[in-house]
């Protein structure tokens with residue numbers, strides 16, 4: 001019902017999954033009027049990057065946001081934690097080019113948010129609700145949306161790998177469900193793709209400390225998996241983060257098949273375009289009244 005922020009600031013630090021460089025973020029409490037705002041000191045000047053779907057610059061193996069002033073890589077796990085805990089007012093100070101990777105899940109951010117505590121503001125949440133069902137497709141994947149009063153994500157993945165195959169997971173967005181069922185699901189990668197990713201300048205910080213690695217047949221991490229269906233849970237975690245690039249929480253029932261950052265972004269853009277249309281028609285509807293009062 002009401003906007004939520006943190007009780008006090010909290011710090012997350014560590015190596016980035018893709019750059020491999022050390023970075024730090026400070027999540028500061030926001031005010032009634034704030035949404036999610038990234039801030040970075042460039043030279044001696046503070047630069048601002050409000051979270052918007054139009055600020056997504058890349059969806060290749062991670063979600064990168066940016067404007068003319070700065071870019072931030074791999075924001076999805078942080079955004080997923082903010083979305084999961086319903087935090088919609090926060091100022092995120094960034095030091096470095098990438099959000100810290102933690103253990104490849106959203107645990108680093110979820111624990112930091114829980115440690116800082118949640119503060120409920122008096123301003124009402126600005127939820128996004130689209131009244132009509134819609135569907136977007138990309139390659140062999142798709143996302144279907146239908147209106148609902150809460151956010152539910154039904155995720156299905158289908159990998160031609162003996163340890164993954166077809167997995168289905170249903171997520172009902174709430175802080176409790178997020179923390180116990182989703183936050184700990186780690187990112188995963190295939191050993192055969194590692195060289196390609198490295199040649200693209202990606203995955204420089206990834207290791208078995210922060211990624212579930214699969215060879216042709218098996219999970220290579222000595223401790224195995226955290227959940228039997230950790231793979232699909234992580235895909236849902238990613239989607240929850242990518243949805244937050246809308247800048248406000250979306251309500252609805254989402255069914256996704258083979259989702260990834262690129263497909264998530266196509267869906268988010270579609271929603272953003274519908275919101276813009278709605279805002280324009282709302283403005284047009286207001287026009288005669290404004291003329292009348294003059």
Ligand SMILES: [Zn+2]
Nearest residue numbers: 076187234238
């Ligand atoms: Zn991820």
